[in-house]
Every structure is written in structure tokens, then in C-alpha cells.
Amino acid sequence: MELLEQSPEMLHEFAAGDLNAFETLFRQHQAEVYGWIVRIVGDPAAAEDLTIETFWRIHRAHARFDPSRSFGAWARRIASNIAIDFLKTGRVCESPLDENFAAGIPIPGSLNPAMQRETRERTQNAFQQLPAKLRAVAALSLIEDVPHREIAEALNISTAAVKSRLFRAVRILRRKLANLDTSHD
Numbered sequence: 001m002e003l004l005e006q007s008p009e010m011l012h013e014f015a016a017g018d019l020n021a022f023e024t025l026f027r028q029h030q031a032e033v034y035g036w037i038v039r040i041v042g043d044p045a046a047a048e049d050l051t052i053e054t055f056w057r058i059h060r061a062h063a064r065f066d067p068s069r070s071f072g073a074w075a076r077r078i079a080s081n082i083a084i085d086f087l088k089t090g091r092v093c094e095s096p097l098d099e100n101f102a103a104g105i106p107i108p109g110s111l112n113p114a115m116q117r118e119t120r121e122r123t124q125n126a127f128q129q130l131p132a133k134l135r136a137v138a139a140l141s142l143i144e145d146v147p148h149r150e151i152a153e154a155l156n157i158s159t160a161a162v163k164s165r166l167f168r169a170v171r172i173l174r175r176k177l178a179n180l181d182t183s184h185d
Contacts (some may be wrong), residue, residue: 039139
């Protein structure tokens with residue numbers, strides 16, 4: 001996701017506490033930040049609240065923003081932290097998988113609608129049980145196809161850490177779904 005980048009002057013004004021600069025950045029980045037959060041938490045209603053929280057934190061932290069750096073990357077990092085904190089609360093929300101399955105994407109190896117429904121439910125349940133940090137990486141990488149570099153930047157971790165978390169998430173999902181039999185008709 002490429003967020004719009006602003007002029008250095010606007011970023012300096014924002015860092016200095018200019019409310020107009022903040023409002024401009026908010027208008028320009030609100031949709032992108034919301035989209036980033038919904039990709040992680042999978043719940044549009046929760047993402048709306050978390051987007052507001054993200055911009056509230058951005059506003060409060062304006063003095064810590066480095067105007068020589070990317071505002072978009074900084075906003076994604078704050079949004080990612082808020083989304084992961086939300087996932088840690090254990091609130092059950094829609095899985096990011098719901099949209100794809102609701103669109104009627106068939107599950108390979110199973111033509112039986114009852115088996116598809118069971119597979120979908122078990123997969124969503126397994127995904128929901130992942131630890132928050134693994135779930136965020138898995139949602140962004142496996143479902144949203146976000147590049148590892150971008151995930152690393154947003155989560156303030158290395159690309160190697162993204163790959164490690166993704167590997168662990170996939171291993172957990174495979175273990176939880178190992179006895180899932182999709183060969184029935």
C-alpha cells in the first residue's frame with residue numbers, strides 16, 4: 001500500500017503541532033490507514049474505531065515525528081501496533097478469510113457445500129486462535145499478499161522476523177488443520 005507523501009513543509013508544520021497540517025494529513029491518509037487496519041483485524045466496524053484511535057495517537061505524538069521520514073510508514077506502524085493490541089484482547093471478530101469465502105471461492109478438493117462450510121469454519125477458527133503478532137503477519141502476507149518488506153516496515157521488525165512469524169503461523173495452522181479431511185464428496 002502506497003500512502004501519499006506530503007511536502008517537507010507540511011510535515012515540518014505537522015511535527016510543530018499545526019492543526020491544519022494534521023487535518024490535511026488525516027484527510028489524505030484516513031482511507032489508507034483504515035484499509036491497512038481492516039486487513040489486519042478483518043472487522044470493518046472495529047477498524048473504524050481503531051482508525052480513529054490511530055489518528056488520535058498520531059496527533060498526540062506529533063512532536064516525536066521526524067519530518068525527514070515517511071509519514072505513511074509512520075502511520076502504518078502506529079496503525080499496526082493498535083491493530084495487534086486489538087487482536088491481543090481476544091475479541092472475536094470476522095476473520096479476514098470471511099470475505100474470500102463469502103465471495104464463493106471454492107475450497108480445493110471439496111465440492112460438497114457442507115464440507116466447504118466445515119472447512120471454512122475450521123480454518124477461520126484456527127486463524128482466530130493464532131497469537132496476535134502471528135495473525136497480523138499471516139493476514140497481511142497470506143490473505144492480503146502484502147510484500148514482506150512492507151509488513152516489516154509497518155510492524156517495525158526485520159524482513160527475517162516477518163518470514164519467521166509467517167513460518168510459525170503456517171506451521172500452527174497446518175497442525176490445527178492436519179486432520180481436516182476434504183476428500184469427501
